[in-house]
Amino acid sequence: MIANSVTRWSRRIGLAAVATVAALPTWAATDGGGGGLPQLDVSTFPTQVFWLFVSFALLYFVMSKVAIPRIADVLEERQERIEDDIETADRLRAEAEAVKAEYEKAVADARSDAHDLVRKAMDEIAASHAKAEAEAAKKTAETTKAAEARIAEQRTEALESLKSVASEAAAEATAKLTGLKVTDAKVGKAVEAAMQGGA
Amino acid sequence: MVAPLRRGSGKHGIRRVRGCAEVRIAALAGPASAGLVRGMDDRKSPPSLEDLADRVKRVRGGQDAARRKDLESGLPSSAMGLAFRVGVELVAGVIVGAAIGYGLDQWLGTKPWMLIVFFFLGAAGGMMNVYRAATGKGLSVGYANTADGDGSNEGGPKGSEHSDGGSPDGGKKEG
Amino acid sequence: MASPVDQFQIKTIGPSLNVAGMDISFTNSAAFMILATVVVGVFLTQSMSGRHLVPTRFQSMAELSYEFIANMVRENVGSEGRAYFPLIFTLFMFILAGNLLGMIPYSYTFTSQIIVTFAMAITVFIGVTIIALLKHGTHFFSYFLPEGAPIVLAPLLIVIEVLSYLSRPISLSVRLFANMMAGHTMMKVFGGFVVALGIFGVAPLAVLVALTAFEVLVAVLQAYVFAILTCIYLHDAIHLH
Numbered sequence: 001m002i003a004n005s006v007t008r009w010s011r012r013i014g015l016a017a018v019a020t021v022a023a024l025p026t027w028a029a030t031d032g033g034g035g036g037l038p039q040l041d042v043s044t045f046p047t048q049v050f051w052l053f054v055s056f057a058l059l060y061f062v063m064s065k066v067a068i069p070r071i072a073d074v075l076e077e078r079q080e081r082i083e084d085d086i087e088t089a090d091r092l093r094a095e096a097e098a099v100k101a102e103y104e105k106a107v108a109d110a111r112s113d114a115h116d117l118v119r120k121a122m123d124e125i126a127a128s129h130a131k132a133e134a135e136a137a138k139k140t141a142e143t144t145k146a147a148e149a150r151i152a153e154q155r156t157e158a159l160e161s162l163k164s165v166a167s168e169a170a171a172e173a174t175a176k177l178t179g180l181k182v183t184d185a186k187v188g189k190a191v192e193a194a195m196q197g198g199a
Numbered sequence: 200m201v202a203p204l205r206r207g208s209g210k211h212g213i214r215r216v217r218g219c220a221e222v223r224i225a226a227l228a229g230p231a232s233a234g235l236v237r238g239m240d241d242r243k244s245p246p247s248l249e250d251l252a253d254r255v256k257r258v259r260g261g262q263d264a265a266r267r268k269d270l271e272s273g274l275p276s277s278a279m280g281l282a283f284r285v286g287v288e289l290v291a292g293v294i295v296g297a298a299i300g301y302g303l304d305q306w307l308g309t310k311p312w313m314l315i316v317f318f319f320l321g322a323a324g325g326m327m328n329v330y331r332a333a334t335g336k337g338l339s340v341g342y343a344n345t346a347d348g349d350g351s352n353e354g355g356p357k358g359s360e361h362s363d364g365g366s367p368d369g370g371k372k373e374g
Numbered sequence: 375m376a377s378p379v380d381q382f383q384i385k386t387i388g389p390s391l392n393v394a395g396m397d398i399s400f401t402n403s404a405a406f407m408i409l410a411t412v413v414v415g416v417f418l419t420q421s422m423s424g425r426h427l428v429p430t431r432f433q434s435m436a437e438l439s440y441e442f443i444a445n446m447v448r449e450n451v452g453s454e455g456r457a458y459f460p461l462i463f464t465l466f467m468f469i470l471a472g473n474l475l476g477m478i479p480y481s482y483t484f485t486s487q488i489i490v491t492f493a494m495a496i497t498v499f500i501g502v503t504i505i506a507l508l509k510h511g512t513h514f515f516s517y518f519l520p521e522g523a524p525i526v527l528a529p530l531l532i533v534i535e536v537l538s539y540l541s542r543p544i545s546l547s548v549r550l551f552a553n554m555m556a557g558h559t560m561m562k563v564f565g566g567f568v569v570a571l572g573i574f575g576v577a578p579l580a581v582l583v584a585l586t587a588f589e590v591l592v593a594v595l596q597a598y599v600f601a602i603l604t605c606i607y608l609h610d611a612i613h614l615h
Contacts, residue, residue, distance in 0.1 A: 037379055039555065044384040045489045046396040051404030052490050059411040059468055064460040067418035071440045074425050081427060086258055093251045100248065287552065291545030296537050324538030328545070
């Protein structure tokens with residue numbers, strides 16, 4: 001009963017489908033066959049519907065149990081892997097940047113250390129230089145002073161001896177010329193006065 | 200799309216970063232390893248870290264952009280897809296109307312009035328469907344002027360995506 | 375010359391089976407349904423069996439079709455559509471395989487059978503209506519009452535809306551069926567011209583080549599349209615407005 005009404009309904013729908021197809025221009029151009037469309041042969045409907053549901057159910061089972069989980073797994077795995085790789089690349093980049101910064105800091109430190117060392121050495125050299133110079137100057141001054149003192153002494157000595165020689169010579173010359181005996185004191189005084197006057 | 204992305208950013212990128220880090224470490228180690236550094240430099244100078252940062256950013260941005268593009272391609276709005284849909288909608292409405300009219304005639308014995316009435320009602324229903332398809336309202340039953348049904352269909356995800364995409368830009372401008 | 379619609383003839387293969395007064399003999403149509411199932415099943419399972427991180431050509435095709443339908447479901451149905459994804463993916467691949475297998479010479483196109491497309495469409499339609507009823511109960515019927523329409527016109531508009539709702543399975547099935555049948559009939563007609571015109575058959579042959587390319591496009595497009603309309607109907611059922 002139900003099957004009968006289903007068949008009747010499907011026939012009606014089929015009839016309507018003919019109207020549709022006739023409305024399509026492409027179909028209108030090719031409709032020369034006659035004898036009705038094989039698609040509207042109601043006797044083939046049960047077998048087609050039956051096999052449609054059998055094959056579709058089979059495919060649905062295979063898809064939902066095997067194919068779809070497998071594809072989803074692989075896609076998820078890949079997505080994770082890609083994100084992981086990007087993450088790793090970023091992390092390594094950050095690490096490399098840290099190393100680079102460290103390196104640059106070390107270089108800068110070394111440079112400033114070297115600078116300090118050079119300056120310190122220069123300072124030391126300058127200091128020792130100045131010290132040596134001062135010492136040398138002092139020594140020179142001492143030597144000069146000593147030499148000057150010695151010169152003055154010798155000069156005094158020379159003058160002293162010159163004075164005695166002069167007074168002796170004066171006394172002797174006086175004695176010889178005038179026959180007078182002059183005392184040493186007098187001669188000395190006269191020589192001194194003459195030297196002072198002469199000088 | 201996926202494969203070149205991998206090739207670009209994955210193995211090689213990381214290998215180069217490692218090479219780069221090694222060079223830096225070698226440079227730190229002192230003049231004894233200078234020869235090693237020179238050798239590596241001669242083979243291939245490692246890309247700069249800025250370059251790598253750019254590439255990481257680009258790959259991440261590319262993924263986002265691809266995702267956004269996927270979201271934006273919605274219904275088939277091409278003329279061809281529309282043409283394929285519209286022609287059949289009208290006919291289907293007429294078929295259903297005629298079939299129901301015919302059935303009612305058989306049941307109520309009012310031949311042929313129900314067929315005629317439902318033929319036109321079916322045509323009207325088909326036209327409603329054509330109208331909805333042609334105005335890009337999808338094929339939802341109900342009137343287009345309610346608008347929220349359609350808004351949740353297409354506008355919703357797109358709008359939220361735009362606001363998501365917009366906020367970092369705005370933040371950047373403010374900063 | 376044989377009629378161009380002879381290609382749609384159903385032929386029984388092997389013994390005729392009768393169950394409960396219904397003829398369910400194995401036919402050429404059934405053979406290609408099973409073939410489509412086997413092709414899709416083997417394609418999707420075997421291409422993925424390597425589980426390559428960098429996909430091979432076939433794996434890439436399988437992944438692309440998966441992502442294509444996954445995006446379609448996500449965009450058109452929303453997050454609730456996840457549960458129906460296997461069904462829509464199966465539907466798409468089954469129709470696509472049926473359409474494309476039909477492009478092979480001497481094969482049979484089961485999607486050019488109105489009863490096959492109608493059975494799929496009515497199943498989708500009934501399923502979607504049940505989902506809507508389960509989700510929204512009697513509120514579902516407010517669907518047919520246009521908001522803000524004059525109350526005098528309401529009965530007329532409700533009838534029109536119901537008709538337009540009921541025309542869904544018809545439009546869904548007739549669209550696929552008519553496209554496949556028209557295309558294959560045209561190809562047969564032009565094929566007949568090529569043979570009949572002898573040396574001058576070059577002109578229809580050129581048309582036939584173009585038509586074949588077009589038919590491949592239609593085969594894919596119609597599978598896509600069937601799948602996306604299923605998605606849209608599902609979206610309507612879940613979100614109602």
